[in-house]
Amino acid sequence: MAGGRRAAPRCGWGWGGGWGCCPFLCLLLCCGAAGRLEVYMPAVLEVEIGSTARLECSFSIPGNASFTSIEWFYVNRRPLRSGEAVRHHASGVRIDETEYSERLSVGEDKALSISKVTRQDNARTFICQVGADSQGVGESRTELYTYKIPAPPEITPNSAGIPAQSNDMLKIAQCTSENSFPSPNITWYKNGEPLLQEEDKTKILTTLVRESNGLYTVVSTLFSKVTREDRNSLFHCTVHYWLQGQMRTKDSPRVNVTVFYPTEHVELRVATNAGIVKEGDDVKLVCDADGNPAPVFSFFRRELGDSWQDMTSLADTNDGVLMLHNVSKSSSGLYRCQTLDLDDMTQHEGDVELVVNYIEGVQVKMEPSSPLHEGDSVRLSCTAHSPVKLDYQWRDARGRKVAEGNQLLLTNLTFETSSNFSCRVKARSVPGLEQSKQVAVAVKGKPRIVAISAPLYVRQDEVINLTCKAIAFPQPSFHWSINGTVRAGRVLWAALGMGAVRGC
Numbered sequence: 001m002a003g004g005r006r007a008a009p010r011c012g013w014g015w016g017g018g019w020g021c022c023p024f025l026c027l028l029l030c031c032g033a034a035g036r037l038e039v040y041m042p043a044v045l046e047v048e049i050g051s052t053a054r055l056e057c058s059f060s061i062p063g064n065a066s067f068t069s070i071e072w073f074y075v076n077r078r079p080l081r082s083g084e085a086v087r088h089h090a091s092g093v094r095i096d097e098t099e100y101s102e103r104l105s106v107g108e109d110k111a112l113s114i115s116k117v118t119r120q121d122n123a124r125t126f127i128c129q130v131g132a133d134s135q136g137v138g139e140s141r142t143e144l145y146t147y148k149i150p151a152p153p154e155i156t157p158n159s160a161g162i163p164a165q166s167n168d169m170l171k172i173a174q175c176t177s178e179n180s181f182p183s184p185n186i187t188w189y190k191n192g193e194p195l196l197q198e199e200d201k202t203k204i205l206t207t208l209v210r211e212s213n214g215l216y217t218v219v220s221t222l223f224s225k226v227t228r229e230d231r232n233s234l235f236h237c238t239v240h241y242w243l244q245g246q247m248r249t250k251d252s253p254r255v256n257v258t259v260f261y262p263t264e265h266v267e268l269r270v271a272t273n274a275g276i277v278k279e280g281d282d283v284k285l286v287c288d289a290d291g292n293p294a295p296v297f298s299f300f301r302r303e304l305g306d307s308w309q310d311m312t313s314l315a316d317t318n319d320g321v322l323m324l325h326n327v328s329k330s331s332s333g334l335y336r337c338q339t340l341d342l343d344d345m346t347q348h349e350g351d352v353e354l355v356v357n358y359i360e361g362v363q364v365k366m367e368p369s370s371p372l373h374e375g376d377s378v379r380l381s382c383t384a385h386s387p388v389k390l391d392y393q394w395r396d397a398r399g400r401k402v403a404e405g406n407q408l409l410l411t412n413l414t415f416e417t418s419s420n421f422s423c424r425v426k427a428r429s430v431p432g433l434e435q436s437k438q439v440a441v442a443v444k445g446k447p448r449i450v451a452i453s454a455p456l457y458v459r460q461d462e463v464i465n466l467t468c469k470a471i472a473f474p475q476p477s478f479h480w481s482i483n484g485t486v487r488a489g490r491v492l493w494a495a496l497g498m499g500a501v502r503g504c
Contacts, residue, residue: 007425012102026342037062039059039139041059041128042056042142043143046147046244047117047147048147051092051117052115053144054111055126055144057498068076068131070110073126074098074125075126109309117146119214119215121144123143125143126144126371149241149248150177150184151242153251155173155237158258162257164272167225168225170225170381171223172223173237174221175219175221175222175252179215180216180217186238188208188237192234200225203223206221233256235286240306242247259294260292263339265289265348268352269285270354271284272284276431279327279328279358279359280354281326281327285352287320288379294318295342297318298315298337300335302335327356333354333481334353334431337349338497339349340478355390357427362382366380366381367379367381372442373443374415374445377413379443380410382489384435388428393426395421396419413443415445415448415472417443418441418443420436421441422438423437444474445472445473449470452467
């Protein structure tokens with residue numbers, strides 16, 4: 001065969017049901033076992049589609065002899081399709097015209113590189129045959145397997161919603177994995193637990209599509225019955241594929257599906273930060289129903305005679321919220337939320353008692369109530385009404401606290417005691433709830449001058465101001481005497497000649 005193209009090995013069916021070899025190919029296989037020349041190649045090489053496959057062929061020749069040729073062959077699994085790819089002689093490299101011609105190259109280490117491997121290169125056998133003069137011919141082979149890692153699975157949940165009371169297995173979600181080779185498998189999980197085919201409960205349909213580029217797209221659809229407990233369930237799919245002898249996986253995001261179920265329980269509650277309501281507050285009554293979709297809400301308030309006032313017009317019937325603004329004592333009472341499921345026309349009710357805390361009727365009583373004079377004593381008593389316990393505090397006109405408790409005793413009254421006192425009533429258990437009442441304590445007595453301008457020495461016709469201060473109740477009047485002339489007023493403004501101010 002020297003100087004010409006080696007005949008392509010021919011393969012046919014053997015009696016065992018697998019591929020057999022023609023005598024020439026079998027001779028080549030036998031020669032490698034003679035022991036004079038050893039050739040080594042990895043049994044299997046896995047390469048990603050689109051990358052470069054590097055086939056290494058190493059050998060040992062006894063007696064330090066040199067090789068005369070290295071020839072590469074490929075063999076696929078179909079009959080009559082074997083071919084010679086590359087001949088590497090001591091004088092150089094020659095690449096035969098085959099389907100690989102444009103993608104082959106040989107490195108300095110005699111390794112054969114195949115660029116841009118394709119799906120069609122999968123499961124082909126490549127043979128390295130080494131010739132070494134008197135040592136004969138040896139060969140080894142590698143099985144080339146190509147792969148494409150699948151794209152991460154994309155999951156699409158059922159956007160229309162699923163009724164829990166349905167007897168049919170309805171579509172939960174669809175999972176798609178694209179651009180893989182060989183074809184992967186898809187499994188389903190609910191809350192992290194695998195889902196298997198189960199009659200009348202769970203069904204999984206899988207579709208395998210071979211694209212024009214030879215890669216596979218796998219579409220898996222999950223059908224199942226659901227219950228109201230599945231409203232919080234999370235579903236995801238996992239794509240499984242083999243890579244380098246190991247099973248690998250990629251997970252989709254976890255998704256939740258909308259589940260429809262009727263209302264079973266209704267609760268009406270007072271939504272406040274502190275849970276306590278006082279007069280003047282804005283109060284939100286929230287009706288919670290455990291159905292999906294939410295039912296139609298109606299609100300009522302019980303009146304005298306066990307009749308009910310319809311308050312639905314004041315409510316947000318879509319969200320189940322009734323707002324009460326600036327509530328008062330009269331806002332207290334029993335409120336009711338009523339729901340209606342439009343699917344089965346069932347009704348449910350929930351009640352709540354609204355308690356509005358208040359303080360009313362703050363009164364201050366003064367004993368004795370007759371006019372007070374200097375040296376007298378007086379007792380101030382404060383009363384109020386409220387459904388909660390009250391604290392009392394007394395403050396003077398400047399806002400200073402003077403006492404605690406509902407009574408204030410003032411003794412040995414003087415003009416200086418005269419003032420406005422206020423009783424401040426606070427609800428101990430209801431922050432911000434307070435009322436106050438003011439009372440005037442007036443002490444009567446003879447006016448008493450407490451200040452007057454000091455003697456002044458002035459020049460004739462000089463203008464001066466003279467001031468006189470006194471305390472008394474009721475308010476006194478002031479009179480000045482100038483050389484026998486009387487003038488009224490607390491402040492005297494005058495241009496004086498010779499003479500003197502006699503008094504105030």
